Amino acid sequence: MSFNVVRLDLWIHSCFDEILQKHAGINLSIMRLADSDENNWAKLASADIYHVSAAKDEVPLKWQVTSELLARCPQIKVVSSTGSGYDTIDVEACTAAGVLVVNQAGGNANSVAEHTFGLLLAVKRRIVESDRLIKTTSGLVREQLMGSELAGKTIGLVGIGQAGMRVAQLAAAFGMDVLAYDPYVDKDEIQARGAKPVSLDELLTGSDVVSLHCPRNAETLNMFGAREFQCMRSGAIFISTARGGIHDELALHGALESGHLGGGWLGCLGG
Structure with a gap:
């Protein structure tokens, strides 16, 4: 039995093609835009x-x-997303057509976790801000650029799947307390993944840092708006390595501009 696999000519690690081409029963074709x-x-x-x-x-x-x-390509049996997200795939349409949808959950979890802490350290230690000021301003004293420690602070994770779980592990290494809200993971499992299970409102009011690690879907779209940002602690940090649309960017801008939030950074890895 053989299978025809088709992908677009967008960037992908060379090992993908190399692995498929080693299998005699797989024929790989590349659609060039x-x-x-x-x-x-x-x-x-x-x-x-x-x-x-x-x-x-x-x-x-x-x-x-x-x-x-799918109507034009009735032979398709499986649709595979290149990342953990699946924004380009209508899952309901696939389900109706009997097409299996798979993603690469966890494939970039370590990268997302490291990226999350890169962003968090950049904000808390004022790394980017300091770099810009040192290059453009004179007469600075070090106290003007002083950041603050993560140790002893509380991070709240919205979603504790593969990426969220690794963020929890890094947070523990930094001496942080970890809260997590995830309606798809039971309380015992959340604790096993290194976090204290809480409601979303408890997470917002109890965290010094809120970090998003949930998929974008009908339940999470516009999850974070003006109310949620206002519920966060004064001076708290908002980090998202999740999809756009989960938070309202205008509401986030308002919370930052008013001084209610102490900082925010958005950095999607495209997974």
Whole structure:
């Protein structure tokens, strides 16, 4: 038995192609965005598995997985997202068509966790701010650029899946207390992953740092608005390495501009 795998010519680590090409039963085809639609539709129509980028801004709408695409390509049996997210895939349409959807959950969890703490340290230790001021301003004294420690502070994780769990491990190493809200993980498992289970409101009022590690879906879209930011502690830090749309950027800007929040950083890895 053989399977036809099709992917777009967007960046992907070379090991993906190398691994697939080692299997005699797998035929890999690459759709090139610069090629004609006719040529690409022909490739996709023969696909058993469609491997598609998770980032909407990278994939033209016609090549995103919609009911229209599935109707034109009835041979597709599996749709695979390149990351843990699946913004380019209509899961309900796939379910209706009997198409399996898979993602790469946990594949970049270590990178996301390290990135989260990179952003957090940049804010708390004022690294970027200090770099800019030292390059553009004279007469500074070190007290003007003094940051604050993470040790003894509380971080609240919204979502404690693969990435959130690794953030909890790093937080413990920094001497932080860890709270977590995740309606899909039971309390005992949250504790086993290194956090104290709490409600979302308890997390907001009890954390010095709030970090998002949840998927973007119907339940999390616009989860963080003006009310949620106002519920956070005065001077708290907001970090998101999750998808855009989970938080309201205008509301976040307002909370920062008013001085209620002490800082914020957004850094999606595209996973």
